[in-house]
Amino acid sequence: MEVPMWYGLRTSPEADPDFVHSVTELLESTLRNLILATGGVYLIWHLVATVTWPERLGWSAWLITPVIILVCVLSLRLLPKHILVAQVVWQTGLAAAITLAVYVFQRQEIAFFYALLPLMAVVTMGWPGGLLAEGLVIALVWWLSHGSATQPLITTYSLGIIAGGVITGLLGWATAHTLLTAIRWHLFSFAQAEKNMEEARQHRAQLARVLKDLDQAYYRLERVNAALIAAWKAADEAERFKAEFVTNVSHELRTPLNLIVGFSEMMMTAPESYGDVQLPGPYRSDLNAIYHSARHLLALVDDVLDLARIEAGKIALARDEVDLASLVAEATGMVRDYIAAKGLELRVHVPEDLPTLWIDRLRIRQVLLNLLVNAARFTEHGWISLDVSRQGDEVVVRVTDTGRGIPEQDLPKVFEEFRSTDEPLSTWHSGTGLGLPISKKFVELHRGRMGVESTYLQGTTFWFTLPCTPALMPEQKVSHLDHPQPAVRLGASERIIVVVHDDPHTASLLQRYLDGYRVVGVTDVEEGVALAKDIKALALMTDAEKPPPALSGDALIVHCPLPSGRRAAIALGADDFLVKPVSRQELWAAIDRLGRPVRRVLIADDDPEVVRLFRRMLCIRIPVQDCLEAYNGEEALRLVRMEKPDLVLLDLIMPEVGGQSVLEQMAADPDLADIPVIIVSAKGDSHASMQLPGPIQIFRPKGFQLGEIVRALEALFNALAPGWRPPDSTEPGLAKASAASPVSPDMPQPPASVPVEAH
Numbered sequence: 186m187e188v189p190m191w192y193g194l195r196t197s198p199e200a201d202p203d204f205v206h207s208v209t210e211l212l213e214s215t216l217r218n219l220i221l222a223t224g225g226v227y228l229i230w231h232l233v234a235t236v237t238w239p240e241r242l243g244w245s246a247w248l249i250t251p252v253i254i255l256v257c258v259l260s261l262r263l264l265p266k267h268i269l270v271a272q273v274v275w276q277t278g279l280a281a282a283i284t285l286a287v288y289v290f291q292r293q294e295i296a297f298f299y300a301l302l303p304l305m306a307v308v309t310m311g312w313p314g315g316l317l318a319e320g321l322v323i324a325l326v327w328w329l330s331h332g333s334a335t336q337p338l339i340t341t342y343s344l345g346i347i348a349g350g351v352i353t354g355l356l357g358w359a360t361a362h363t364l365l366t367a368i369r370w371h372l373f374s375f376a377q378a379e380k381n382m383e384e385a386r387q388h389r390a391q392l393a394r395v396l397k398d399l400d401q402a403y404y405r406l407e408r409v410n411a412a413l414i415a416a417w418k419a420a421d422e423a424e425r426f427k428a429e430f431v432t433n434v435s436h437e438l439r440t441p442l443n444l445i446v447g448f449s450e451m452m453m454t455a456p457e458s459y460g461d462v463q464l465p466g467p468y469r470s471d472l473n474a475i476y477h478s479a480r481h482l483l484a485l486v487d488d489v490l491d492l493a494r495i496e497a498g499k500i501a502l503a504r505d506e507v508d509l510a511s512l513v514a515e516a517t518g519m520v521r522d523y524i525a526a527k528g529l530e531l532r533v534h535v536p537e538d539l540p541t542l543w544i545d546r547l548r549i550r551q552v553l554l555n556l557l558v559n560a561a562r563f564t565e566h567g568w569i570s571l572d573v574s575r576q577g578d579e580v581v582v583r584v585t586d587t588g589r590g591i592p593e594q595d596l597p598k599v600f601e602e603f604r605s606t607d608e609p610l611s612t613w614h615s616g617t618g619l620g621l622p623i624s625k626k627f628v629e630l631h632r633g634r635m636g637v638e639s640t641y642l643q644g645t646t647f648w649f650t651l652p653c654t655p656a657l658m659p660e661q662k663v664s665h666l667d668h669p670q671p672a673v674r675l676g677a678s679e680r681i682i683v684v685v686h687d688d689p690h691t692a693s694l695l696q697r698y699l700d701g702y703r704v705v706g707v708t709d710v711e712e713g714v715a716l717a718k719d720i721k722a723l724a725l726m727t728d729a730e731k732p733p734p735a736l737s738g739d740a741l742i743v744h745c746p747l748p749s750g751r752r753a754a755i756a757l758g759a760d761d762f763l764v765k766p767v768s769r770q771e772l773w774a775a776i777d778r779l780g781r782p783v784r785r786v787l788i789a790d791d792d793p794e795v796v797r798l799f800r801r802m803l804c805i806r807i808p809v810q811d812c813l814e815a816y817n818g819e820e821a822l823r824l825v826r827m828e829k830p831d832l833v834l835l836d837l838i839m840p841e842v843g844g845q846s847v848l849e850q851m852a853a854d855p856d857l858a859d860i861p862v863i864i865v866s867a868k869g870d871s872h873a874s875m876q877l878p879g880p881i882q883i884f885r886p887k888g889f890q891l892g893e894i895v896r897a898l899e900a901l902f903n904a905l906a907p908g909w910r911p912p913d914s915t916e917p918g919l920a921k922a923s924a925a926s927p928v929s930p931d932m933p934q935p936p937a938s939v940p941v942e943a944h
Contacts, residue, residue: 213268216309217261220275224257248289252282272309276302276318280325287329293342299325300349307357315354322350438486440792440867442479443766447798449476450768455805478519481550483766502545502630503696505703509542509580509651510535513573516553524561524569532570539575540653548627549651555620556584556647564588567644578653579633585646591639599637600625624649681705681722685713685734687778688749690764695726695747710734733884742884746877751778758848759835759862765795767865769802776832779861783831787813789821789847790836790865799834799865818842822850825857837866 231250256278263271283298299322306318326346329338449472456463464472513535524531553571560569567587574581591599600622625635628649639645680702684692692706702723707713710727714734717725724741727733733744746752750762761775776783786807788799793816800812813828815821819842825833833851837844844864851857883897 209268212309213264216268216272216275217264219305219309220257220260220264223279224253227253249282249286252278252285256282272306272314275309276306276314276321279305280321284325284329291336293329293336293338296326296329296338296342296346297349299346300353303350303354304357307354308361315357319347319350319354323347438867440765440795442483442486443867444792444794444798445479446476446483446766447768447802449473449479451798451801455769455802459801479766481519481554502548504543504545506541507544507546507549509539509573510537512546512550513553513571513582516550516557517571519554520557520561523558527561527564528566529561529564530568532568534570535573536575539573539580542580542651542653544631544651545627549631552624552627552649553582553584555624559620560584560586560588560645560647575653576650579650580653581648581650583646583648585644587644590641590643590645591637592641596637596639600635681720682724682726683707683713683717683720683722684726684747685710685731686728686747686749688751691747691749733882739885739887742882744880744882744884746879746881748877752877754862754864757837757845757864758852759864761863763863763865765865765867767799772799772802772865773806775863779832779863781831781861783807785811785813785828785830785832787815787821787824787828787830787833789815789818789833789839789844791816791839792836795836818844818847821847825851825860826854829856830860833860833862834865835862837864 227250235247256275260271260275260278263274280299280302283295286295286298287293302322303315303318307315326338326343330340330343331337452459452464452472453469453476513533517531517533521531557569557571564586565588569587570583570585572583572585574583628635628651632652633650635647635649637645637647682695682699682702682704684695684704684706685708686692686706687708689706689708692704696702696704705716705720705722707716710731711734713725713727716722717740722740724743725734726743726745726747728745728747728749733742750764751760754760754762760779763771763775784807786803788796790796790799796814796816800809800814803812813824813830815824816839818839821833821835821839822842824830835844835847844866848862851860851862889897
């Protein structure tokens with residue numbers, strides 16, 4: 186409860202809540218001390234009086250004491266919560282006790298204690314309380330002067346008591362005013378000190394916040410750097426796991442494909458290896474379908490492995506000028522019998538005026554096969570149609586079926602990888618595998634679009650578009666020094682690169698990763714030079730193992746180390762490297778490259794069927810009894826030491842002792858070091874991921890301009906130099922650029938960049 190203090194304090198607009206609170210606490214403490222002091226003084230007097238004058242004052246004092254005690258106790262109880270009531274009770278109780286003492290002791294001098302009431306009232310209640318107390322004193326004096334219970338109060342006493350009350354009231358007001366002034370000055374000084382302290386605290390808080398922000402920024406930088414290091418290590422670990430995955434998948438898929446392709450090829454092209462036993466005509470037709478399907482499956486294996494290769498960062502396209510009508514006929518011919526066997530009608534409509542498209546034949550054929558096979562698999566009755574039309578600068582291909590359709594809620598998930606739906610009838614549509622997502626990716630790589638339209642339980646239409654205009658080269662930054670470049674492909678109608686290498690797989694490998702170029706492979710340098718001149722090739726590439734050729738004109742000569750099976754074989758300590766599946770021609774060509782007679786061969790492979798296939802491929806040249814067989818590395822080493830064969834066909838992945846260990850032990854044994862070894866393995870990417878030593882040299886007969894050199898150096902540094910690549914929003918391929926690894930003292934340093942010479 187708020188105490189009614191001095192009138193000025195309550196009505197002044199300058200009254201501060203803190204000041205009022207402080208004064209209230211001071212008054213409460215003062216009143217408590219007065220009550221305790223008054224009660225204590227009275228009890229001491231009571232003790233002295235009852236002991237010293239027991240007959241005269243003993244019984245009279247006991248009449249006053251309960252009143253004093255009751256007033257003190259009641260006032261103290263009311264003081265914490267009701268200070269104003271406690272003050273009223275205290276003043277009234279004291280007045281009553283004094284009045285009772287006057288009547289009990291019949292001593293008018295006791296009435297002079299009335300003069301103390303205004304003093305205590307002013308001190309504890311302010312001057313309004315002093316006026317009320319003085320009024321009470323005047324009323325009591327008047328009552329005692331005219332009362333009948335005692336002798337009337339002497340006039341002199343009455344005036345003295347009233348005057349004493351006024352004097353004590355004035356003294357109390359002066360004391361309280363001085364005290365309040367001191368309190369106000371103290372609070373003002375305290376407020377100023379608090380204000381100054383708050384300002385200092387704010388400045389200190391600002392400094393602390395700045396320091397904290399700096400600490401947090403430094404901590405975030407440390408965390409970001411640690412995260413970058415962890416991400417770099419995780420990426421390196423993922424790359425290692427991905428390489429292991431590619432190796433294992435390659436081996437597991439290529440080995441059975443090697444058997445399918447090899448045996449079917451031998452049965453069709455080399456019947457003499459079966460004792461001239463001829464196959465019936467229907468068998469040959471089915472076998473031919475098996476052979477071509479296996480070759481197609483092998484191409485798809487390469488595509489899946491491309492998806493798993495982190496180093497490439499994209500799926501390579503081998504673009505070529507393709508007649509879409511012939512491609513549609515080829516794809517429909519592969520599935521026509523399957524569709525007819527289900528009692529479905531296949532409708533094909535291809536206009537005759539379609540332009541030639543610059544596309545990857547294999548991958549677009551895969552898209553068509555995916556859509557046709559899926560439509561046939563989930564269509565129970567009705568028909569399947571494949572319609573091709575031209576709309577503006579695009580060719581639109583639509584595959585429509587009358588099958589089960591796709592629920593509406595599953596349509597957004599159709600092209601998501603590894604996503605399934607709640608509807609079991611539309612499993613293939615929902616993208617539980619990779620067929621549709623990969624198909625869409627292939628179409629988008631051709632700058633096309635792919636979509637789906639479906640009505641549940643009525644049918645589905647998948648469509649995709651292919652641009653009619655040829656794909657241009659990837660966008661490049663153009664400086665003010667550049668000369669206008671033609672928008673068409675150089676050399677008649679396409680950008681052609683001639684690769685001179687004795688390994689035909691080298692040109693195929695480069696074709697997979699050089700998007701927008703046609704790579705032509707030849708084995709002779711003179712033939713390559715002549716071909717480059719005839720077809721106006723953009724560049725002629727030669728291997729660093731041979732001297733660079735001379736070429737006139739504007740064509741570039743790129744002399745650099747090229748990946749090949751023979752280079753990988755030499756790095757492993759062998760003479761040649763063949764990747765499964767291996768055809769009979771490839772095997773014989775590798776044997777002929779050895780340049781030495783081969784009469785006895787050791788075939789080392791953990792798969793007995795693969796051994797049997799190679800034995801059948803060799804039986805035309807080498808008798809069966811001279812084809813030794815080993816099914817693990819330990820057995821191969823034993824037979825090599827015992828039989829000393831003229832050639833070893835060695836698989837790298839074998840139980841117990843692997844092919845690499847066999848090569849190492851043969852190289853360490855002088856008696857076995859000269860035996861040639863041809864590696865036949867399903868690890869098809871070994872030579873593609875190996876480090877190739879040697880310089881990269883670029884020649885051009887007419888020389889180079891400064892702008893061309895600068896752009897070539899910039900492209901070279903971005904491709905080979907370690908460190909962070911600066912962002913450039915003008916490059917469309919920035920989103921696909923690989924992030925460089927952060928610098929860390931515990932990381933292995935990247936290899937130095939390959940030296941380049943420009944002439």
